[in-house]
Amino acid sequence: MGKVKSSKKGEGTPNLKNNVDIGAGAKIIGNITIGDTVVVGANSLVCNNVEANDVVGGVPARSLKKEIKK
Known part of the structure; x- marks a missing residue:
């Protein structure tokens, strides 16, 4: 996954923590975690x-299920 620098104020790159699974075609934009x-x-x-231990989906993405079982 690459990073894109932006010269526009208020824009940035996403910060992905550990064990994040991203489905095909998903887009993650902005200065978010x-x-x-x-x-x-x-x-x-x-x-x-997006908070830890969550499943999100949709446009725009919203929480679908809390607490992923390991």
């Missing part, structure tokens, strides 16, 4: 922070 043990559904658009 995705916590540990998160699953991002295919073709989702993530533009807000």
Whole structure:
């Protein structure tokens, strides 16, 4: 996964923590953080922070299930 620098104020790159699974075609944009043990559904658009141990999906992405069992 690459990083893109932006010269526009307020924009940045996402910060992905440990054990983040990203489905095919998903987009993660902006200066956001995705916590540990998160699953991002295919073709989702993530533009807000995601807490740890969550499953998100949709456009825009929203929480679908809390507490992923290990």
